[in-house]
Amino acid sequence: MATDGTFEPELTSAWKQSFRRKLLAWYKQHERDLPWRKSRDPYRVWVSEVMLQQTQVATVRGYFERFMAALPTVHDLAAAEEQQVLRLWEGLGYYRRARGLHAAAKVVSNELGGEFPTSVEELMKLPGIGRYTAGAIVSIAYDKPAPILEANTIRLLARLVALRDDPTRSAGQKRLWQVAEELLPRKEVSRFNQALMELGSLVCTPRTPKCDACPVESLCHARQLGIVEELLPTTKKTTYTDLREAALVVRRSGKVLIRQCGPEERWTGLWDFPRFGVESEGPLFAARELESKLTEVTGIRASLGPLLKTIKHGVTRYRITLDCYEAKHQGGRLKSSKDSPAVWLAPSDLGEYPLSTTGRKIAKLLG
DNA sequence: AACGCGGGGTA
DNA sequence: TACCCAGCGTT
Numbered sequence: 001m002a003t004d005g006t007f008e009p010e011l012t013s014a015w016k017q018s019f020r021r022k023l024l025a026w027y028k029q030h031e032r033d034l035p036w037r038k039s040r041d042p043y044r045v046w047v048s049e050v051m052l053q054q055t056q057v058a059t060v061r062g063y064f065e066r067f068m069a070a071l072p073t074v075h076d077l078a079a080a081e082e083q084q085v086l087r088l089w090e091g092l093g094y095y096r097r098a099r100g101l102h103a104a105a106k107v108v109s110n111e112l113g114g115e116f117p118t119s120v121e122e123l124m125k126l127p128g129i130g131r132y133t134a135g136a137i138v139s140i141a142y143d144k145p146a147p148i149l150e151a152n153t154i155r156l157l158a159r160l161v162a163l164r165d166d167p168t169r170s171a172g173q174k175r176l177w178q179v180a181e182e183l184l185p186r187k188e189v190s191r192f193n194q195a196l197m198e199l200g201s202l203v204c205t206p207r208t209p210k211c212d213a214c215p216v217e218s219l220c221h222a223r224q225l226g227i228v229e230e231l232l233p234t235t236k237k238t239t240y241t242d243l244r245e246a247a248l249v250v251r252r253s254g255k256v257l258i259r260q261c262g263p264e265e266r267w268t269g270l271w272d273f274p275r276f277g278v279e280s281e282g283p284l285f286a287a288r289e290l291e292s293k294l295t296e297v298t299g300i301r302a303s304l305g306p307l308l309k310t311i312k313h314g315v316t317r318y319r320i321t322l323d324c325y326e327a328k329h330q331g332g333r334l335k336s337s338k339d340s341p342a343v344w345l346a347p348s349d350l351g352e353y354p355l356s357t358t359g360r361k362i363a364k365l366l367g
Numbered sequence: 368a369a370c371g372c373g374g375g376g377t378a
Numbered sequence: 379t380a381c382c383c384a385g386c387g388t389t
Contacts, residue, residue: 052384059376059383093374096386130386150384170368197384206382237380243373266373316373357374370389377382 011161011182019160019219020185020192026215027195030202035065040190042116042141043074049133049140050101055092057201063092074116077102078109086269086354099269100128120146131177139193147180148193149173152200157183159204159231162221206232243320246290247273247362250302252329252344256366258353259298259342266315267356274298275358278323290325298342299335302327309365313358324362 031037034057036048047067051060067088071077077085082102089098104126108116116137117123123134135146149157157179158167165172185192203210209228211217222228250257250273259274261267276293280286287304295301305326313320336342345353347366355363 049384054372054374054383054385056376056383091375093376094372094386095374096372100386128386132385136384148384151382152384168369194384201384268373314374316371318373320373368389370387372386372388375383378380 011179015219016183019183019216022215022219023195023199024185024188024191027191027198031194031198032202035061035068037194040141042137043077044068045137045141046116046129046133047077047101049136050097050128051092053097053128053133054094059092063088074105074114075109077105082269083354087352090270090354090360091357095267095269097128100126103127104129116141118142118144136193139189141190143188143190145184145186145189147177147184148196149177149180150197152197152204153180154200155206156196156200156204159209159222159228160216160220162225162227163231238317240314240317240319243318244278244323245275245320246278246286246323246325247275247358248290248294248302248304248325248327249273249308249362249366250294250300250327250329255344255346256350257298257300257329257334257342257344258350258355258359259336259340261356262340267359269354270356270359271353272356272359273324273362275322286323291327294327295332297335297340299332301330301332303330308362311358311361315357320358322358324365 036044048060048064051064051067070084070088071080080102082099085098085102086095089095107126108114117126118138120131120134120138123129123137124131129137132148132150135148138144138146139148154167154176157163157176158172161179163172163175165175167173167176199214203214211220211223211228214220217223220228222231257274258271260271261269274294274297276290278286278289280289291302291304305328308324308326311322311324313322334342334344347363350363350366
């Protein structure tokens with residue numbers, strides 16, 4: 001019986017054994033050559049898992065290789081400037097991950113002598129490591145029998161046991177963690193967990209899963225019941241909020257002004273051109289408003305010039321229309337502090353700073 | 368037990 | 379645009 005009382009067949013020992021055998025045999029033939037699979041160094045596993053949080057494999061690949069080349073050990077990461085870490089993360093999104101990774105590296109390097117915790121419980125005390133990432137690290141790096149549950153395995157396991165509950169809600173999640181635990185082999189846990197994700201990713205896909213090519217088709221309860229397509233999780237539609245903002249390219253003798261985003265704003269820790277919400281209607285009023293806000297935030301007085309470009313940018317539930325203006329420096333003394341740094345920079349030096357997505361787009365416009 | 372995160376890529 | 383992604387931290 002499932003937790004909600006609906007019928008859900010028990011997983012017999014023979015069924016589980018058969019599943020493990022078939023899955024591992026399939027993985028032997030279909031394992032992708034991914035850069036984080038070159039070794040089981042826990043540092044590499046950890047970095048890759050954090051990068052892969054809510055981020056697709058294809059996106060992470062290049063970032064991972066560049067990151068490992070620049071910071072090959074946890075000590076290198078711990079000793080690095082946050083600016084460098086963010087620069088390596090630029091474009092990957094969810095930048096809190098990069099700051100958490102950096103903070104956790106300092107703990108491991110300085111307080112744990114470079115030795116990663118080997119238990120799920122201890123790993124979860126580090127910032128940015130939740131139940132999935134902790135389970136992934138101990139199973140993949142140490143072959144310890146810890147279950148994992150993420151996008152691929154949620155889908156795979158939900159179909160495998162024909163889960164009645166919504167797999168995104170807590171009752172369904174609880175059941176799936178239990179299944180993930182129950183299926184674990186005693187040996188080869190590292191390969192087993194990676195094989196689960198690989199199968200979910202390559203065969204048990206969200207739409208039109210390739211059941212004909214699935215090594216465990218004969219064991220799949222959803223397949224037997226003919227309800228594979230019906231088990232798709234219900235997607236809740238997001239309601240977007242439109243925002244209007246403006247960014248200023250303030251020029252002073254060949255240099256431009258950028259500032260670092262603070263903890264209360266989007267792209268915390270990254271740098272950006274001075275950027276403000278626009279409340280006024282009409283370009284004339286907006287000009288006065290922006291000049292005034294620029295002085296308020298940076299201490300710099302400037303006169304608004306022509307519109308450089310309008311950038312449409314979506315981020316989480318916001319849809320931003322960003323007007324980018326040229327602005328000519330008039331005077332004032334730059335306010336720059338530890339809390340709120342700002343610098344004048346030659347456009348050619350913008351590559352050395354981690355910029356927000358829109359900041360990078362503007363930087364490219366400047367040539 | 369949900370839900371926001373001030374992401375980003377893709378069909 | 380909608381949908382998806384090797385989730386986490388917070389309320």
